[in-house]
Amino acid sequence: MTQSLVTSAIPFKFDRADRVDAKLKQFRPELFGKDGLIRVALRDQGVHFMSITVVRGDVGEPTYLVFEMSVDGEPQHAFDTVGTKLASFVSEILSVAEIKAASTLSRLLTSHHIRTGQGLFDVPGLDFCGTPGMTVTRIKREYALARELRSYFDTNPAAGAPLDTVLRVRDFVKADADLAPLLDPEPFPRLTAEEAPGLDFGFILSLAFQGLIKFFWPVLFLLGLLVVTATIAAGLSQGFAVGVIAFIVSTIVAAVAILAIVANVYLGLRRLESANTPVDTLVDPDVMASLTEAENLKDTQQNHLAGISVMQAGALRGLTLRIAFWVIGQMATKRFRPGFLGDISTIHYARWLRLPKTNKLLFFSNYGGSWESYLEDFITRASNGLTAVWSNTVGFPRTENLFFKGATDGDRFKRWARRQQQPTWFWYSAYPHLTTARIRTNAAIRQGLGTVSTEDEAAAWLGLFGSKVRPATLIETFEVQTLLYGGLSKHPYARCLAIKFSDDPKQACAWLKSIEDQITFGDQPPADKVLIFALTADGLKRLGLPSDVGDSFPTAFRLGMGSPGRANLLADTGDDKAGTWLWGGPEKAIDATLLLYADSQTTLVSYASELSSGIDAAGGKVLHQVTPTPLPQPRPGETAAQIVREPFGFADGISQPIIKGTRRWMRQSDAIHAVEPGEFLLGYPDTRGFFPPSPQVPAAMDHDNLLPLADPKHSRGTYQPDFEMSSATAARDLGRNGTFLVIRQLAQYVDVFNDYVNDAAARYAGHPAIPDQLEPQLLPEWIGAKMVGRWKDGSSLVRYPNGPATGKQHGETFRPDNDFLPGAEDPLGARCPLGAHIRRSNPRDSLAPGSKDELSIVNRHRILRVGRGFDAVGGSDPEEQKPGLLFMCLNADIERQFEFVQQTWATAWQFHGLENEVDPITGRGGGMGRLTIPSARGPLNLTGIKDFVRMRGGAYLFMPSRSAVRFLARIEQGPDAEMPPPREDKLNEERSLLSTKD
Known part of the structure; x- marks a missing residue:
């Protein structure tokens, strides 16, 4: 079957561009939703994807209306389809653009068709299809078949020999006139990408x-x-x-x-x-808000990217662009299987092309998942191709030999990519709920249903329904707030105060100055109490930080957790939306939080009262507070504390990364959990050896030279002091030794959870997927453990599949195990389901069993969890009486870490190739949630999973360093502000530690 990627570019006047964009946005309701008029018009027309984009021209260049389509058949089919099915809609757009159509719309598009190639005299371009040979009709029919079979298994669980089960399914399909033709198999792309062969000399x-x-x-x-x-x-x-x-x-x-x-x-x-001069500025906040508004739409598993870059001047860059396209094309056809770029398989259709008569390089991509995961795939797996093409454009990160560096500097590359991007308002997808992986799996289900003839083949086919997997530098310790070094278990009593500053910046700064010596830094906290301080973007403004400095903070932090774009990404919708929060939402925004930790209840209450009084006296206000449940302490005669349990009864706080350069890392070696400090602290190298971008202030603002210099060589992934650089005018690093704190107050419906596991135990009793060795009274806990991924005592399902470890060979002395690799030890999810909570939260090697590279990739998305559970919050609202979790985590990049985990792993419907499943514990399925529990005897499908957790408040905050706190407290004070004396005890201890390391 011929498939065509078609582009037509129609010139029009620049002064009409904004109006055309507005018109395109008006059509969004007709593009999405089952009954959208454009959606209905394009249905069954063989159109996979379509977009219309405005490309604004520079001086002396035309502005273009660019039509991009991926269709079954020849290019003319695309033009004829638009001309006959979308004539009324497109005519409105052309009218706004003041484009005079030819005799027919089809002819207009045909006359402006851009044909691309890699020859010297072709229009430079490159096309890619992720599902070659798969027509729209076939994709939809195979999706329908897979859905019917999943429903069949819900009511007819697999039983007996695998081949017998397959034969029964065949009979079921044969009896359905609509499905029966699908028993005849068609060729399909294999489920997983082959490892790319090495680039041998020949x-x-x-x-x-x-x-x-x-x-x-x-x-x-x-x-x-x-x-x-x-x-x-x-x-x-x-x-x-x-x-x-x-x-x-x-x-x-x-x-x-x-x-x-x-x-x-x-x-x-x-x-x-x-x-080449790389550009490292952030995208304009208004543009960023538009981009996020256009992405991650409800009921879709796909996104569209429209990138418009400016070519560097000169014929040589035109030649190197053609060479880059040709080399990538040769690699794609000769080194990789069709539909794959190495082991990247998230792209449906994509194309690059240089727009004739302009200096513009266009990139359009229809891809599965989030923008963040899409870019991360390329950064970690195929950065050379991106670098080779985009290194020919203005402002791209520094490159070498056309193909190297550039996109490997992931954070700068993503900033650059966002600046090239513009919102896609007019975008159509024939199957927005499907990823390429799901399309291939559905094709494999169809293929296997008609062909398997052995027990092994039948078992492998049944496995498709369970989506089985085939197989720097020393930290400046006393500049970093103590929370980074652990959960403060020796301070069992805690409280979180969410506060609002005075409207007077001088008053707010004076208050911060009054508590700066109380904020706790370093990895050896005082025995009695600890104070942690963090600010929101609004809080930084209220302290008087100039907007241009505030704009150097990451976009996610500036927009805030409660913004509409972040809500879509985090699935904070419905009764989780920010407008319903107890604090942190748009109507109850906060400026900062104080986290108090104490060794006794008396100390906590006294200290909280003291701090609250100080806030009130400074014109501020405590808007909300949460008091976590005190941590369990050692019993008499014991040295170790009891296991911390969250409200559902499961051991909590088990899996944590170990930050290189901390005392914990010095004491133990852990290849699984060891992570570079730059993943959690600004100013340090990340997993890929780069120093992530950090907010800066001009030297003139740092009157007392409190902040470290911002070294520009960090952008090259190396660190060498430059003594020729004048420190008098050099920018200062406000972010170094700081990190970002995410707080989410989550209410947990313990009664709903317990009722569900008990009902499910009764419903599924006797199911063949339940292990014979399981004691009957443990069935409810077994179901809960499958959802979580651990037993209540903390023992992992990977190591203890048939019952918890406590009370058996380890007795009551067992401590939760955490050194397992689910991919290597349980690749099929037979012990710990692929959709279980802990497997989503930290896949380890699950996505690529046994791969050290995969561990490195996953570690780029780790978060450091420092939260605690709480009992009822209090208040008259029954919803406030629910116990829950004050979830808190630290990360250097909110988008790449916390938001990535939440969107790409926890709430992604098709994580690990699953079908319409979200995290069974924290996901919001509205009573329609499900979890596939694979087994050798067929899957057990937990259905009707209810909502057990609800979002009640939260914020994104910046947790500054000691130097940054001092700087922020003096923004409004001027150069003569009184400085606190250095603490000699801390300085001497730090010098001792440094000399020991040397």
Whole structure:
């Protein structure tokens, strides 16, 4: 089946661009929703994806209305479909743009069709299809088949031999006239990507030779003509022998000339790369709000990306762009299977093209999952291709030899990518609920249903319904707030105060200055009490931080947890929406939090009262407070504290990353959980060796030189002090030794949870997936454990599949185990389901069993959990009487870490290839949640999972360093503000630690 990726670009006047964008946005209701008029018009027309984008021209360039379509059939089918099915809608757009159509809309699109290629005289471009040969009709029919079979298994659980089960399913399908034709299999892309073969010398040499011919053939032709002419002339005038000599000499001269030309091209490229000036600014907040509004739409598993970049000037960059497209195309066709770029499989359709008569390079992509996960895939798995193409555009991160560095600097690359992007208001997808992985799995289900003939094949086919997996630097300790170093278990009593500052910045700064010496830093806290301080973006403004400095903080932090874009991403919708929160929402925004920890209830109450009085006296207010349940302490005669349990009764706080450079890391080596400090602290190298961007302030603001210098060499992934740089005018690093704190107050419906597991135990008793060794009275806990991924005592299902460890070989002395690798030890999810809470929260090697690289990738998304459970909050509202979890975590990048975990792992419907499942514990399924529990005897499908957790308040906060706290407390005080004396005890201890490390 022919598939076409089609682009038409129609010029129009620049002054109409904003109006056209507004018109495109008006059509959004008709593009989404079952009964949208555009959606209905394009249904069953063989259109996979379609978008319409405005590309604004620079001075002397036209502005374009760009139509991008992916269709079954030839390009003309796309134009005819738009001309007949969308004529009324597109005519409105053309009218606003003041574009005069030809005799028909189809002809207008045809006349502006852009055909791309990689030749010297082609329009440069590159197309990619992630599901080659899969028509819209086939994708939808196979999806319907898979859904019917899942429903079948809900009411007819697998029983007996696997092949017998498959035969019964075949009979069921044969009896359905609509499904029966699908028993005839069709070819399909395999479920997983093959490992790409190494770039051996022979392949590289062959690629170089082919490239030489493809891109330098005019030079080769002229030099060849010169060789022939010289040979013939010498032979005719001087004889045969002289002709042979002339041939050899002229060939050598030609070869040297070719090498000189190629070398000159290479040296020219290196000069351009050295002269390139990367741009590292954030996207405008209003633009960012529009981008997030257009993404992560309800009831979709896909997004669309429209990127518009400006080419660097000069013919050489035009040549290197063509070379990049050609090399990527050769790699895609000769080194990877169709539909895959290495092991990346999230793209449905994508294309690059250089827009004729402009300096614009366009990129359109229809992909599965979130923008963050999409970019992370490329950064960690295929950065060379992105670098090769986009290094030819203005402002891209620093590159080497066209293909290297650049996009590997993940944080800067993502900033750059956001700046190129514009919102896609007009976007259609024929199957928005499907990822490429799900499409392939559905095709495999159909293929296997009609062909399996052995027990092994049947067992493998049944496994598809369970989505089985086939197989720096030393930290400046006393600059960092103590919460980074652990959950403060020796301070069992705690309270969280959510506060609002005075409207007077001087008063707010004076209050902060009054408590700055009480804030606790370092990894050895005082024995009696600890104080942790963090600010929201609003809090920074109220202290008087200028807006241009505030804008250097990450977008997610600035927008806030309660903003509409973050709500879509975090699934904070319905009764979880910010407007219903007890605190932190748009109507109850906060400026800061104080986290108090104490060794006794008396100390806590006294200290909380003292701090609250100070806030009131400074014109502020405590808007909300949460008092966690005191942590259990050691029993008489014991040295270790009892296990902390969350309200549902499960051991909590077991899985935590170990930050390299901390005392805990120095004491133990853990390859699974060890993470670079830059994943949690600004100013340190991350997992990929780069220093993530950090907010900066101009030197003129730092009157007392409180902040460290912002070293520009961090952007290159290296750190070397530059003593030639003048510190008088150098920017200062406000973020170093700081981190971002996420707080979410979550109410837990313990009675609903207990009722569900008990009802499910009665409903599924005797199911073949339940292990024979399981004691009957443990069935409710077994169901809960499958949802969580652990038994209540903290023992893992991976190591203890048939019952908790407590009371058996380990007795009451058992401590929760955490050194397992679910991918290597349980690749099929037979012990710990692929959709279980702990497997979603931290997949470890689950997505690529046994892969150290996968552990490294997962560690880029780890969070440091520092929350505590609480009993009833109090108040007259019954909802406030629910116990729950004051979830808190630390991370250096809210988007890449907390939000990634929440969106891409916890609430993604098709995480790990699953079908319409979210986290069974924290997900919001509205009573329609489900969990697939695979087994050798067929899956057990837990259905009707209720909502056990509700969001009641929260915020994104910045937890500053000691130096940053001092700086912020003096923003409004000027250069003569009184400085607190240094604490010699802390300084001496730090010097001792540093000398020990040296």
